[in-house]
Amino acid sequence: MADILEIQGISKRYGAVQALDQVSLNVPQGSIYGLLGPNGSGKTTTLGIVLDVINASAGTFRWFGQPLSKSTKRRIGALLETPNFYPYLTGEENLRLTAEVKGVAPARVGEALQTVGLGNRRGDKFKGYSLGMKQRLAIGAALLGDPEVLVLDEPTNGLDPEGIAEVRRLILHIASQGKTIVLASHLLDEVEKVCTHMAVLRNGKLKAQGPVSSILATNDLVFLNGGAPLETLLQTALALPFVAEARLTDQQIQVTLQNGVDSSELNRAFFAQGIALGQLVVRKKSLESQFLEIIKADHA
Amino acid sequence: MTSLLRIELRKLLPYSTFWVLLLLQAALLFVFFYARGNVMVNGQMAGAELYQFPKLWMHLTYVSSYLNLIPGILIIILVSDEYTFRTLRQQVIDGYSRADVVQSKASVILLLALLLAGYVFLLGMGFGLYHSKEGAASMFTEAQYIFYYLVQVMGYMALAMLVAFWVRKTGLAIMVFLAYTLVLERLIQWQTPDTIDKYFPMKALSALTPNPHSELEQLMLGITDFLTPGQALVPAVLYIGLFGFLSYQLLRSRDL
Incomplete structure (x- = not known):
């Protein structure tokens, strides 16, 4: 199967700190790809680079076999670190804005709100949302435009157990529609429960990558x-x-x-x-x- | 660019801070014009003399230029908000290029400048018609000052945008902006010969709306070298372009 995302030797240096060191990995189409590592291991930096918000010090990456552009961005839905919205706008207004930035028909907004269970809170201001609702709104925004790939950075961060289970169900549901999902997490059990493939990062170095079964289930x-x-x-x-x-x-x-x-x-x-x-x-x-x-x- | 502006309006129209600053600016412009016209000079209302067409345009735009810092601060808030809310980052993830980010703010600057220039023009018509003694045949002969004012206020906002993209923190950016416009450039001007400092950003921008009593001022302060509004137009437009270009370069070179 073709690779959705190929990363070739990307490095990132912040002053004296080598945040990423020659990381190369491939995300196969249709996989749920877990990026696992402790806090500060370079997960967000990796995702930030392939999402165009962090400039890599070295290395290249390709989405769908092409360099990143406006049209490839349209095929990606992403949530990086925190949910980023205008606090004074309602959930619905925020998603409408996202839809316009992405060039997606505003009619899809209601659908996305329903999918993440915010249909009845659509008219409330974002600043009044609970952490879980904010996170769900961000996932809803990532889903707008029916992207082929979802990139989720710590999507269950700050959620209560029920919220975590809900987000995981949502991820599995989305994956069952044949979409590729890249999921960064510091929770092992999350990656094991959800992912088909994984890469392990530590101190900016890639420690292992491949199908979850080959990395985790061997060597009793x-x-x-x-x-x-x-x-x-x-x-x-x-x-x-x-x-x-x-x-x-x-x-x-x-x-x-x-x-x-x-x-x-x-x-x-x-x-x-x-x-x-x-x-x-x-x-x-x-x-x-x-x-x-x-x-x-x-x-x- | 129009679709970028439409998205910006979605952010602006429900934003109370935007309306508060815009209404403050509009109210202050009115109060300034009104107060200046009501000063008694030799037992006569100044407005009766000052607010005659066509020289009223020069007066009004000169007075308006004292209030350019408010639109500048508004732009700083709008730009640094995008960093505070991290929406700038999200919009780049969702499809914006760095150029789109700068262009969308530039479109807001253009819109605000047009609104303010239009408002000053309407106020001018109102005050002028109220005070005018004779027929209004020469009403628009000096209305080009409205255009100079438009360029000037765009220049202030473009500088504010650059500072906000550079500093990213609202409070600090406002301080840097005020420090430069009010203090820093004047200190540099002081050390620089008139032949050169007339091309400095703030000086070139302020030359667009000269003091109507500039002959007196020049006599008293001994200023020898200055740009006429028409001459100042070229450096002013170049500065606006430069501030936009530098904003873009900043965004390109840094992580969001």
């Missing part, structure tokens, strides 16, 4: 003990060709297997060496520990 951990002294278990494990990593933790040996290797294979290998393991526990890595592992990779 196996914990071993018994049958031999821990030191022997460790040496034996390290000697096995299909063991990616093994170390002593907490009175047991933690083993990371290579992709596609089953834990029973490990058991068999130990038995072949004359060690009957007392205990073998397979633990799916928690998302959080995987995330921490990915972002810590540069310290190793």
Whole structure:
């Protein structure tokens, strides 16, 4: 499938701070692409650059295989950081203005307000909206003109649990219509629940990218003990060709297997060496520990 | 440009700050004209002498030029609001180019200048007809001063726009604008020979609406070199273009 967005080696420097360092990534058409990273990792900077509001220090990017222009902007709906509207205008007036800036028929405004559940508050001033309503209005504005791509930066920020669930439902609903969604978030669980693809950023560097399943679901951990002294278990494990990593933790040996290797294979290998393991526990890595592992990779 | 202006009007018309400043400007213009006409000179109302066609146009536009800071401040508020509300950023995301941003504010400047010049013209007609002694045959012979005033007020607003794009914070931008127009340029003028400083922005703009009693002023202050309104038109228009161009360059070079 074609890539909606290709980013080639973009960097951004703010004085002495390297906010982004040679980031390259591709967003496939129809994906829900999660941009994951802790606060200050460069997510918003990346999105700001591809949305034309931040000048990159180096690198290029292309939307739909073309450089960004007025016509490509029309095919993108975006919400960057905070909802940005005129506080003294009503929700409806604000969206009408957005529609005109985007060159979209004003008739679509009512529809967008309904989609984000603000139909009955359309006549209220934006400054009177709750945080959740402001966020929903911003999503409504991004939806105007039926864009092919939605770029959402922390769309559930500041929402209560109900609002978060609602926004996620909305995102999945939009994605089910075949649209591509780029979603920046510092919440792992959000990315796991919603996204098909992801990229992990830390300190402006790209740590990993690809389908969520290939990044998160591999490399289960196996914990071993018994049958031999821990030191022997460790040496034996390290000697096995299909063991990616093994170390002593907490009175047991933690083993990371290579992709596609089953834990029973490990058991068999130990038995072949004359060690009957007392205990073998397979633990799916928690998302959080995987995330921490990915972002810590540069310290190793 | 008309569609840009239409979008600007959507922002302006419901905005109370806009109306407050516009009405303040309109009220002050009226009060200034009225007060100046009612000063008693030698037991006679000054208006009876000052507000005769056609020299009334020169008088009125000279008086009006004292109130140019208010439209300037209004433009600063309108531009810096876009930073405060972050709507500038959103509109660039939604499809505006940097040039669109500057052009949309320029369209507001043009509209306001036309409104103000039209208003001063109407006030002039009113005061002139009220005070005129003889027939109004020479009514419009010096009405070109209305055009000079239009260019002048555009110049003030264009400078205000540049300052607002540069500084971004409302309060600070207003202070920089006032400091430059009221103090800074005069200090520089002081150090500069008349032959050069007559081309400075504020001096060239103010030369568009000369003091009707300028002969007296020149005699007293010893000013030797100045531009006539017609001569000042060229630098004034160039400055307006320059302020717009610099605003665009600022937007292009910085992150929004």
